Amino acid sequence: xxxxxxxxxxxxxxxxxxxxxxxxxxxxxxxxxxxxxxxxxxxxxxxxxxxxxxxxxxxxxxxxxxxxxxxxxxxxxxxxxxxxxxxxxxxxxxxxxxxxxxxxxxxxxxxx
Amino acid sequence: xxxxxxxxxxxxxxxxxxxxxxxxxxxxxxxxxxxxxxxxxxxxxxxxxxxxxxxxxxxxxxxxxxxxxxxxxxxxxxxxxxxxxxxxxxxxxxxxxxxxxxxxxxxxxxxxxxx
Numbered sequence: 041x042x043x044x045x046x047x048x049x050x051x052x053x054x055x056x057x058x059x060x061x062x063x064x065x066x067x068x069x070x071x072x073x074x075x076x077x078x079x080x081x082x083x084x085x086x087x088x089x090x091x092x093x094x095x096x097x098x099x100x101x102x103x104x105x106x107x108x109x110x111x112x113x114x115x116x117x118x119x120x121x122x123x124x125x126x127x128x129x130x131x132x133x134x135x136x137x138x139x140x141x142x143x144x145x146x147x148x149x150x151x152x
Numbered sequence: 153x154x155x156x157x158x159x160x161x162x163x164x165x166x167x168x169x170x171x172x173x174x175x176x177x178x179x180x181x182x183x184x185x186x187x188x189x190x191x192x193x194x195x196x197x198x199x200x201x202x203x204x205x206x207x208x209x210x211x212x213x214x215x216x217x218x219x220x221x222x223x224x225x226x227x228x229x230x231x232x233x234x235x236x237x238x239x240x241x242x243x244x245x246x247x248x249x250x251x252x253x254x255x256x257x258x259x260x261x262x263x264x265x266x267x
Contacts, residue, residue, distance in 0.1 A: 044194075073255060082156070082242060082258030083195070128194050130256075138185070138208045140256060142194030 044129055044143035052149045059116045061146040063129030064109075070132045072105055073140070074114050077126045086114075086127075121152045154179055156259035158243050164265045165233050171264060173228040177245030178257045184226040185256065186218060189240040201226050230264075238266045 044065040053059055065072070071090045075083040089096045089105045089112070096103045102115040116123055126147045130140040157176045165171050177184050183202045187195035197210035201220035220226045224245075230237055240263050244256035 075256075075258075080240070080261075080263070082260045083244075083256070085255035085257070088255060130194075138183075138200045138202075139197045139210060140185075140195075141197070142187075144194050145192075 044131060044141060046127075046129060046143040046146045048146060049144070050147045050149070052151065053119060055119060055121055055150055055152050057119055059119050059123070059148055059150070061114050061127055061148070063112045063114070063143050065112075065129070065131045065141070065143070066110065067131070068134050069107070070134050072103075072112050073130045073132070074101075074103060074112075075128045075130060075142075077128065077145075079125075083128065116148075119148075119150045121150050124148060124150045156243055156245050156257050158241075158259035158262050160262060161260070162263045162265075164267060166267055167233055167235060169233050170229065170231045171233060173230075173241050173243075173262045173264070174225070175227070175243030175245075175259060176225045177243075181245035181247055181257065182224050183246045183254075184220060184224065185244045185246070186226070186228045187242040187244060188212070189242055189261070191239070195242055198228070233266045235266050238264060240264075 046063050073088045074086045077083045087098045089103050100117045105112045126145045128145045129143045159174045185200040186198040189195045198212050199209040200207050204220045215231045217229045240261040242261045243259045246254040
């Protein structure tokens with residue numbers, strides 16, 4: 041499969057705690073993006089990190105990228121019940137491709 | 153500012169039938185991509201349309217075809233439906249080219265069930 045792998049597959053935490061999820065991919069990339077999907081709905085873009093960047097912040101989100109290990113992590117700080125969703129990483133390869141390759145997703149549940 | 157809209161939201165078909173799904177992109181977007189998402193999996197790329205042409209295709213058989221209209225809206229057609237085609241079909245639009253640094257804007261999808 042061309043899909044990336046994410047771990048953990050599922051994560052359950054208390055409100056206020058931090059949530060960390062990881063993504064590994066297989067090919068050289070131009071950029072990596074993270075998306076959120078609420079149950080049965082479309083995906084929402086969260087953040088994009090380019091291959092020459094190592095860390096990026098957006099509000100309560102922090103993304104890191106290690107191209108030598110072909111991996112990325114998403115940290116959500118001070119989680120809220122509304123953060124309950126599935127989170128997917130998506131990579132865009134080099135060489136002029138238009139295809140986004142999505143990972144298998146991490147299902148996050150934040151308990152109030 | 154309307155986002156990406158897809159129709160219908162749900163559809164039940166029988167094996168061997170044909171189905172057409174529709175998508176209107178976000179205002180200002182000219183590129184439409186289609187993804188298939190099986191239960192518990194990440195979306196898989198079917199194809200992308202730009203300037204009314206299929207620009208790139210994923211690993212899907214010829215039973216899957218599409219079209220983009222001059223107003224940038226798009227259709228996904230699936231012929232000879234199989235049970236394995238049951239999935240959530242997502243349409244995503246993006247800005248010019250949809251290349252490199254263009255985030256995808258997704259619709260809420262069409263849930264297709266093949267019986």
